[in-house]
Amino acid sequence: MNDTIKLLKSHRSIRKFEKHEIPQELLIELVRSGQAAATSSHIQAYSIIHVTEKQLRSQLVELTGGQKYVASSSDFLVFCADMKRPLEAARGTGENVVSGMTEQLLVATVDVSLVAQNIAIAAESEGLGICYIGGIRNNPQAVSELLKLPEHVYPVFGMCIGYPAHDPDIKPRLPVEAVFKKNSYSDDAEHVNAFNLTMHNYYQTRKEGNKTSDWSQSLAPLFNQKLRSHMQEFLINKGFEMK
């Protein structure tokens, strides 16, 4: 196992951070590492908002559901799928351009995800810790107003970055046999059952926040309600009509 693979496999979300700050030049280096990720047809359909103002950080804590580390991490980034820039570039060549296609939503969402994951890895390679904040989609309209996100730009997730002040366990993952299938899709119920046991044990013995649960039980609240049911209307209003 080489050092990079060792690093990848050591990931866990960090939610408590030391006070000291990330040097600006390192932050830029992380972003450049992110930009080096593959991008669909070179479209680079993303923008990253670096939120440094304390007032904005406090408001983002509220808007993401009270996650205090959104304010207490050294740096907070909001990753946006950005179709505005490529649309305008294409329009600048004199073409009539089409926006709002479902395909475009997917391309931009994938693009920004690849960038973010590179940034996460670059950060961790420098001894930093990160935590993705999907809660940025709790109130995407308010986040958009706060950060002045224009049409064809939507906030996909946030990311806390900073120097770790705790050392949480690495969370187990599904058995590789469940997710890695040969030549066609195959049923994985038996692996899920085994994984429920794994997670039951993990939740009972982990260092931080023990509870009685398993994988299936932890997922139930995501599906027994219309979670973030505002996303469709929000995206349509932002010019991602999913045509």
Add this chain to the structure above:
Amino acid sequence: MNDTIKLLKSHRSIRKFEKHEIPQELLIELVRSGQAAATSSHIQAYSIIHVTEKQLRSQLVELTGGQKYVASSSDFLVFCADMKRPLEAARGTGENVVSGMTEQLLVATVDVSLVAQNIAIAAESEGLGICYIGGIRNNPQAVSELLKLPEHVYPVFGMCIGYPAHDPDIKPRLPVEAVFKKNSYSDDAEHVNAFNLTMHNYYQTRKEGNKTSDWSQSLAPLFNQKLRSHMQEFLINKGFEMK
């Protein structure tokens, strides 16, 4: 710059591959590295189809628009957003579950992207080269039938992996100032203009496949037509109704 950051910044797509194969245990190690990526609420909403049958690989060349390296790379992976597994796990707890939410489409698309990018980096750290294949969305219905992808599973992109048999230039990226914005969204037209010059020079002088173009011109064909206009209907039929 540490070795991991150096590695991230050295990425370029590889489309010509040596004949020799990736050892199975290394491939498994790459997938495990992928699984270690962050996952929204631990949902792990992805499956990876490892396509090893020659006949399937040939058919995928056709379905992705004649990209020969889909067959000639050592290994080919199809990355699927998979909401079937978590939906069934949640249903197994006795809950009535909700599917087809736009939010769920986004979560699964981001999840599989983070996994894929970890696999890409793990592969490159072992001297392998990769190429994402967005062309898997050219004919997603036919790909789904070929690989027997059930409802609530959709193919997001493919990935060729193998030992590089060429050494293409690293493609420039937008200036960091264009994509990295402070506290609010800001206009980046001047950076796009500068980048058009960069890309004009790059296309004229790169090692492989010179042409006269720039960034804006290269994007125009993506927007002057309804590219992959089947995606909306395809996703709805697959149970991703974008409600």
